[in-house]
Amino acid sequence: MGSLIKIEKRNDISNSILLFSPVLAIILTLLSGAIIFYFLGFQPLEALKIFFIIPIADLYGFSELLLKATPLCIIAIGLSFCFKTNNWNIGAEGQLIFGGIVSGGVALLFYNQEGFFILPIIILTGALGGAIFALIPAILKTYFNTNEILTSLMLVYVAKLLLDYLVVGPWTNPEGFNFPETRMFSDSARMPLLFEGLRIHAGIFIALMLVALSWFIFFKTFLGFQMKVSGLSLKTARYAGYKGKKTILLVFIISGACAGLAGVGEITGPIGQLYREISPEYGFTAIIVTFLGRLNPIGIIFASLIVALTYLGAESAQIFLQVPKSIGQIFQGLILFFLLASDFLLYFKVKFLITQKKNEY
C-alpha cells in the first residue's frame, strides 16, 4: 500500500497566512504553557499572568523589556540581510563580542576624559569591529569556498577567548584586585539614559533607525530587490545583474556591523565596563528572533519583544512560582516549534491517500 500520507505544497498561499502563522504559534504556545503549568500544580491563568504580564506591568518592567529587546532587534535586523540571501551567518555572537572589544578598548583609551565626540567614536568603532570580524567568514566563503556556518561559528570562540585574555591580562582594572574585569567607563563613554532611574538608553534609537533603514533597503531599493530575488533563485538573480560575491561581502558587513552595535549598546549601556560575559548569547538568540520575525523589519520588532519577554517571564516565574529557569527556555522552544509547525501546515497540505483513492478511482 505504500505510504498512507502524502504531503503536497499548497498553491494558494496568501499574505495573510504569513501573518497568521506567528499569531497561531503564540496562541498554541500559551495553550501548551497553560497545560504545563497546570501539570506543575499551578493555576494556569495565574501562572501565565506571572510569566507574561507581571514582568511588564509597570514602567520599570516595560523599560527592562525594551532594554532586553534592543540588542536582539539590532542583531536580528543585520541577520535578516544575511538570511534573505542564503548566507548563514551563525557567528553574530562573536561579532557582538569583537565589536564590544574594539569599542571597549576605545572607551578605555578615553578613560577619565570629557568630550561629546567620544561616544560617537565608540559607536562607530564598535560597528567597524563587528563588520571586520564578519568579513572573515565572508571572504573565506567568497574566495575559498568554505562553509560560512562553520567559520562564523568557530570565530565566536576566538572572540570569547580574546575577550577573556584582555580582561584577565592587559586591560584588567589596576584597582580591581586582579579580578577579570576592566575599569568602569567614564560617563562620556556611556549611552545617555532616557529616564532617570531606568536603564533604558539611547541604544533603542539605533535599533529603530536600523529598522527603518532596513525596511527602506528591502522594499524601496534595487539592492533590496536583488537580495530578494537572489534568495529565491540565484540563477534568475544573475540575469538581473546580481553580483554574488559583492553581495555576500556586503550582507556580512551589514550584519557584523549590527552585531557590533548591539555589543556597544550593552557595554556602554547597562554594563559600563568589559568583563567576560558581556552578552548572555544574544547573538544566538537573535537567530530565533530573525526567523520568528519572518526576516521582516517590523516582524523583527515584535519578535524581539516576544523573545525578550520570555526571558523576563522566566525570571518572574522563578521569583513568584519557584519553577526552574528552564521553563523560560521551554517557552522559547515552544514558540519556535509551533511557528515551524504552523508554517509547515500552512504551506503544505496533508493528504490521506486511502480516502483519496476512494474518491478518485
Next chain:
Amino acid sequence: MKGINLMLKKILRCFSVALFFLIATSLSANAEFKVGFVYVGPTGDHGWTYQHHEGRNAVEAAGMKTTFVESVPEGADSERVIRQLAQSGHNIIFTTSFGYMNPTNKVAKDFPNVKFEHATGYIREHSNVSTYSARFYEGRTLLGHIAGKMTKTNTIGYIASFPIPEVIRGINSMTLAAQKVNPNIKTKIVWVFTWYDPGKEAEAAQALIDQGADVIMQHTDSTAAVQVAEKAGVWSFGQASDMQKFAPKSVLTSIIDDWAPYYVERSKAAKDGTWKQQDTWHGLKEGMVAMGPYNPAMGSALVKEVEQLQKDLASGKVHSFTGPIYDQKGNLLVAEGKTADDGMLAGMKVYVKGVEGKIPE
C-alpha cells in the same frame, strides 16, 4: 471633541493606575518576611551554587520564607533580578557571586530598607550592603599537610582559575603547609581561566599528572579533576562540596563551604531589626569552612595529626601564614614568629618559595 478626548484619557489613566495597584497589592499583599538568593549557576548536586542553596535550605528550615533565582548571568541581567527581588518584598537578599558586586550596590541605593549581602566582594557603598567570604585558605593548609605526607613524587598539581588574591592565597597556604612536613615539595600550577569547565579542568588535571604530580587539587567547581585523578590512580581533594562519592578511592578529603549558619544568623538579624553592615571573613573556627570525611587510606596517624591541626587553626594556636615566609626570589614576606595580617592576605599577589612558574599578567 477635545473635552471627550481629555475625559477618555483621564478614564484610561484611572484604569491603568488601578490595574497597577491591583497587581502591586496582589504581589505584596502579605508583608511576610522573605529572604532572596541570586545564584550564578544551577543548584545542581555539588559545587559553589549548590552550597549556597544548602544555606538557603537551612534558612527555610529555620522558619523563614525564601526565594531563589538560579543561573543569573553576571551581565546586565543580574541587576534586574536583584531589583525584582527587592521590589517584590524580599527583606534581605544574598547575591552569591563576585560579578554581582556593582549591581548589588546599585540596587541597594534605591532600596534603603532592604538588606543586601554580597559574597566575595569588597564594595559596600551603602549602609545596607554587607560583604562576606570564607577563609578557605585555612582548609588549604590542611590539604597541604595531607598532600605533603601522601606524595611520593614530591610534586603537587594545582588547577587554578583566575590570578586573584583569593586563588593565590590558596596556592601559597597549601604550599607552606606541605613544605612544613616535606621540605622538597614543588607545586605545579595550570591556570584554566574559568570557574567551571569540566573539559578544561580534566585536561589540566591530566597535564599535571603527566608532569609527575601524584596529588591534585583544584580551585574550580566541577568534579572533572577528581574523576581524572581516580582513573589515573593519584590522590585528589574535593572543592566546595564533599566530592568523595565522585571519586571514592582518590579523594582524601574535601573543603566544604558551609554558608548555612551565616545565612540563618543574618536573616534572623534582619528579621529582628538587629542587622548591621559588616565585612565578614569566617573560617574553620566559625564553621564557614568545614572538612569532608577523611579517606581511610591516609592512615589513622595522619588523620589524627590533621584533626589536631584543624583544632589548632580553629583556636588560633596555628596560623596558616606564619613566618618566616619567602617569595619565589627569596625576599622575606613575613618575619620569623610573625603572622600575615588580613590586609596582606586580602591583597596577596606573589607566590611563596616552592611554587613553580609565574603568576599570569
